[in-house]
């Protein structure tokens with residue numbers, strides 16, 4: 001029996017911070033890694049990021065934003081899975097750090113973990129790892145990213161466990177794409 005998960009912890013990727021979203025709009029605790037903060041601070045001299053850096057610093061001081069490094073074993077595990085999905089080269093050290101942090105918090109915290117990113121390769125790897133992923137678009141509306149398995153040749157939709165198997169209609173290899181409507 002598992003305990004009911006009452007609340008959720010959010011993990012933010014670089015591209016979410018760079019949207020300039022007000023962190024206080026989220027009632028949850030937000031986590032990220034030192035790698036992500038370093039990546040944003042490298043860009044600190046761009047005037048549009050000055051407010052974002054200031055907001056991040058204030059959120060760290062108020063403990064709204066927690067900076068944490070994942071253990072090496074979770075980074076390595078994320079890389080192994082990325083190799084399988086063909087995303088290994090598409091992901092940076094920063095990307096692996098947030099994926100690994102999600103895995104580690106899922107194992108150590110009694111909360112639902114939600115990783116916010118607009119990066120398609122990260123979404124792909126998270127799908128394999130059963131990490132809940134959300135995106136934040138320009139409109140500020142959040143969407144849960146869901147995938148469907150489909151045939152690129154005859155366009156039929158298949159069960160999600162049929163990924164990389166052969167289409168029973170036309171014998172093409174099945175692929176995966178983000179679902180448009182949900």
Ligand SMILES: [Zn+2]
Nearest residue numbers: 151154167170
């Ligand atoms: Zn087909």
